[in-house]
Amino acid sequence: MVGPWPRSAMAAPWLLLVLAGVVLRVHGQADNLGFISIDCGLPVSASGYVDNATKLSFVSDAGFIDAGTNYNMSAEYITPSMGRSWHTVRSFTGASARNCYTLRSLASGLKYLIRATFMYGNYDGVNRVPVFDLHVGVNYWTTVNISDADTPVMVEVITLIAGDRPAQVCLVNTGSGTPFISGLSLRPLKDSLYPMANTTQGLVLLSRSNLGTSDSKVIRFPDDPHDRFWFPESKPTEWLEIATPLKVQHYDNDNFDVPSAVMQTAVTPINASxxxxxxxxxxxxAKNPAPGYMCILHFSxxxxxxxxxxxxxxxxxxxxLALDNGFTPDYLYSDPVHSTRxxxxxxxxxVSLNATPNSTLPPVLNAIEIFSVLPTTGxxxxxxxVSAITEIRGKYQVKKNWMGDPCVPKSFAWNGLGCSYAVSSPPSVTGLNLSSSGLTGNMSASFASLKGLQYLDLSRNSLTGSIPGILSQLSSLTFLDLTANQLSGSIPSGLLKRMQDGSLTLRFGNNPDLCSNGESCQPQNKKKTSKVALYVVVPIVAVLVIVLLLVLLICILKKKKGRAARNSVRLQNEASIALSRTRGSNGQSSVCLDNRRFTYAELEAFTDGFRREIGRGGFGKVYDGFLEDGTQVAVKLRSESSDQGVQEFLAEVRSSQL
Structure with a gap:
C-alpha cells in the first residue's frame, strides 16, 4: 500500500510502542524468528530496544547501510501516542542517486515480505515533502509520494529473492526532493505462501483489510505470525458485521495463513438482496503506467x-466471473479465493459478491488483500x-557509491566498474578502476574471482605484500596496472610470460621492493653474472617485421688496470636504461653507458630467460623482450666467440646514437 495509513490507526495500541531499553548486541542480523526490524536514523551508539506490544527487537540501521545522515523529527510533530521508531529518519543528501540497504535474514526461505515506512515530520526544517522511487534488488518497486509532514506512509512488497543473495532496498533520488526513510522491516515467508509471487513477479500491497469490525485495532504480530498489518474497515451504511469467539482454522494446503483474529469477523450486506x-x-x-492487480478474498x-x-x-x-459455480464458505475454516492472473x-x-438463485442467505466476506503486480524480470x-566485488569492498572499505547491485540498473553501476551486458548471460564485471582509492593491505585473492575481468587498475595506492599468482589465471585480463604501491617479492612468472607474449600490458613501476625475475628476489651479489655483453635497445615494431633500432646513449669508457678481457665486469648503475658488460685488460674495467642500466636478473625477466631469439648480428644473438611498462625491446648479447671486439661494439653504440 502506498499512501497514508488511516488516521484512526495512529491511536491504535500497536502504534503506542512504549519501549523498554533492551540492548541488542548484534547489528545487521535477524532475530531468532528471522525478522529484521530497523529503526532508521537511530544512532549506532544508542541501544536497540524492544516493542512492548509486539515484543519485536528494533536495531539501528547503521549495520545495514554506510550512507546517509541521521535526523530527528521536528518536535512539533512528535506526540505522546507516537511510537519511538518514528522519531528519527535517515536522509540521503549525498551525490549518489541510489542508496541501498542490505538485509540478510537467518531464515532459510527465499520469499520475503519487505516493509518500509516514512514520516517526514519536517526533519530537515525546510518543510518540503519529497517524491522518490524505491527499488527492491534490481527492480523498480514503487514511487513514494509524501503528501504532508504528519501523515505516515507505508509500502510493502512480497518478493522472491533467488539464490543466496541478500534482500536489498534502494532509495532513488528522482530530482523531486531528498529521499529519507523512517523504518524498514524484513519478514521471511514460507515458500508455499502467496504462490502468485514467483521468479517473474512480486506483489506490491495496495490494501489489506480486516472486515466486520468497528474496532480501530490493527492486527499484526503476534496474532499474525508473519507480521502482516490487517487494517480494520467497515461501511456502516452498507454492511452488517458478524463475528464469532470461536477459533477459525486452516486447511493443510492453505496458501495464505490468515490469523484467526482476522477471520473471526465478517460483513454481509444490510439489504440481503x-x-x-x-x-x-x-x-x-511513470514507471508502471498500466499496473495489473491481483486480489485475495478470505471467507469463512x-x-x-x-x-x-x-x-x-x-x-x-x-x-x-471468477468461479464457474457458486461459492459456499466452510464453517469455521478459512477458505480463500484468489486471482491466478x-x-x-x-x-x-x-469485486462483487452476488447471491446465487439457490441461496437463501446473502454473501459474506471476512477479509481482502489487493496487490499490484511487480515485474521482477531484471x-x-x-x-x-557480486560475491567477489563485495569481498573487495569490505576488505578495503570502499565507499564511493558501491551499494545495491554492482552493474544493474546500468545507470547506477558502481563507480570504477565496467560491466558487460550479454543477452544470454547475467551481467558481469569486466573492468575495475581503483586507482588512487586509498587501498591498504595485501592484494585480495578475490580479484581473481572476477573471471571476466579485462582491465584492473590498482595504481597509486598503498598495497603491500606479493602479487597473487592466481591473477595469471584471468584469461580475459589484458591490462594490469600496479604502479606506485608498496608491493614486494617476485612478479608471478605467469604474468611475465603473458606480458612478453603481448597478451597482457603489465605496469608495475615505482614498487621499490618488487622483483621482476619471475623466480626469486636475491641480493645482487648472488645473482648470476655473465661473460657476455648485454645491450638493450628499444625497437619500433612494424607489421610482422621487428625493426631493431639500437637506442645507444653516449658511453664513457673507463679503463682501469687489469687483465685481458676475460674477466666479467661489474654493473655500474642498476637504475639506468641501457647496459653493456665486458672485460677490461685488468679484469676490473667496465663499460658504462650514460643511460638506464638493468641487472642481469631483470634482463632475464624481460626476455623470459632469453627464450625468443629474433636474430643474429656480428656481435652475437639478439633476443625479444618487454620492459615492465610493456615496451617491447631487443636484447643484444656480445658473444665471446665474436670476431669483433669490445671497441667495435662500443663504436657501434656511439654511431647508433648519432
Whole structure:
C-alpha cells in the first residue's frame, strides 16, 4: 500500500510502542524468528530496544547501510501516542542517486515480505515533502509520494529473492526532493505462501483489510505470525458485521495463513438482496503506467446455518466471473479465493459478491488483500562477481557509491566498474578502476574471482605484500596496472610470460621492493653474472617485421688496470636504461653507458630467460623482450666467440646514437 495509513490507526495500541531499553548486541542480523526490524536514523551508539506490544527487537540501521545522515523529527510533530521508531529518519543528501540497504535474514526461505515506512515530520526544517522511487534488488518497486509532514506512509512488497543473495532496498533520488526513510522491516515467508509471487513477479500491497469490525485495532504480530498489518474497515451504511469467539482454522494446503483474529469477523450486506461490493482505483505511475492487480478474498462461515438455509454466491471482478459455480464458505475454516492472473486495463476495479438463485442467505466476506503486480524480470549481476566485488569492498572499505547491485540498473553501476551486458548471460564485471582509492593491505585473492575481468587498475595506492599468482589465471585480463604501491617479492612468472607474449600490458613501476625475475628476489651479489655483453635497445615494431633500432646513449669508457678481457665486469648503475658488460685488460674495467642500466636478473625477466631469439648480428644473438611498462625491446648479447671486439661494439653504440 502506498499512501497514508488511516488516521484512526495512529491511536491504535500497536502504534503506542512504549519501549523498554533492551540492548541488542548484534547489528545487521535477524532475530531468532528471522525478522529484521530497523529503526532508521537511530544512532549506532544508542541501544536497540524492544516493542512492548509486539515484543519485536528494533536495531539501528547503521549495520545495514554506510550512507546517509541521521535526523530527528521536528518536535512539533512528535506526540505522546507516537511510537519511538518514528522519531528519527535517515536522509540521503549525498551525490549518489541510489542508496541501498542490505538485509540478510537467518531464515532459510527465499520469499520475503519487505516493509518500509516514512514520516517526514519536517526533519530537515525546510518543510518540503519529497517524491522518490524505491527499488527492491534490481527492480523498480514503487514511487513514494509524501503528501504532508504528519501523515505516515507505508509500502510493502512480497518478493522472491533467488539464490543466496541478500534482500536489498534502494532509495532513488528522482530530482523531486531528498529521499529519507523512517523504518524498514524484513519478514521471511514460507515458500508455499502467496504462490502468485514467483521468479517473474512480486506483489506490491495496495490494501489489506480486516472486515466486520468497528474496532480501530490493527492486527499484526503476534496474532499474525508473519507480521502482516490487517487494517480494520467497515461501511456502516452498507454492511452488517458478524463475528464469532470461536477459533477459525486452516486447511493443510492453505496458501495464505490468515490469523484467526482476522477471520473471526465478517460483513454481509444490510439489504440481503444486494451484493457485497469492494472497489479500488488503479494507481499508475511513470514507471508502471498500466499496473495489473491481483486480489485475495478470505471467507469463512461464522454462523451455524438453520436447516433448509444456504449461503452461496458468485464472485465477479469487473463483471468477469471468477468461479464457474457458486461459492459456499466452510464453517469455521478459512477458505480463500484468489486471482491466478493479473487484471489490468481498467481505471477502477470492483469485486462483487452476488447471491446465487439457490441461496437463501446473502454473501459474506471476512477479509481482502489487493496487490499490484511487480515485474521482477531484471537480471542481477552474476552471483560470483557480486560475491567477489563485495569481498573487495569490505576488505578495503570502499565507499564511493558501491551499494545495491554492482552493474544493474546500468545507470547506477558502481563507480570504477565496467560491466558487460550479454543477452544470454547475467551481467558481469569486466573492468575495475581503483586507482588512487586509498587501498591498504595485501592484494585480495578475490580479484581473481572476477573471471571476466579485462582491465584492473590498482595504481597509486598503498598495497603491500606479493602479487597473487592466481591473477595469471584471468584469461580475459589484458591490462594490469600496479604502479606506485608498496608491493614486494617476485612478479608471478605467469604474468611475465603473458606480458612478453603481448597478451597482457603489465605496469608495475615505482614498487621499490618488487622483483621482476619471475623466480626469486636475491641480493645482487648472488645473482648470476655473465661473460657476455648485454645491450638493450628499444625497437619500433612494424607489421610482422621487428625493426631493431639500437637506442645507444653516449658511453664513457673507463679503463682501469687489469687483465685481458676475460674477466666479467661489474654493473655500474642498476637504475639506468641501457647496459653493456665486458672485460677490461685488468679484469676490473667496465663499460658504462650514460643511460638506464638493468641487472642481469631483470634482463632475464624481460626476455623470459632469453627464450625468443629474433636474430643474429656480428656481435652475437639478439633476443625479444618487454620492459615492465610493456615496451617491447631487443636484447643484444656480445658473444665471446665474436670476431669483433669490445671497441667495435662500443663504436657501434656511439654511431647508433648519432
Amino acid at each position: 444486494k451484493p457485497i461490493e469492494y472497489s479500488w482505483d488503479a494507481e499508475p505511475s 462461515e461464522l454462523q451455524v446455518l438453520p436447516a433448509g438455509t444456504a449461503r452461496q454466491f458468485y464472485i465477479n471482478i469487473n463483471g468477469i 493479473a487484471f489490468d486495463g481498467f481505471h477502477q476495479y470492483t 537480471v542481477p549481476t552474476a552471483a560470483q562477481d
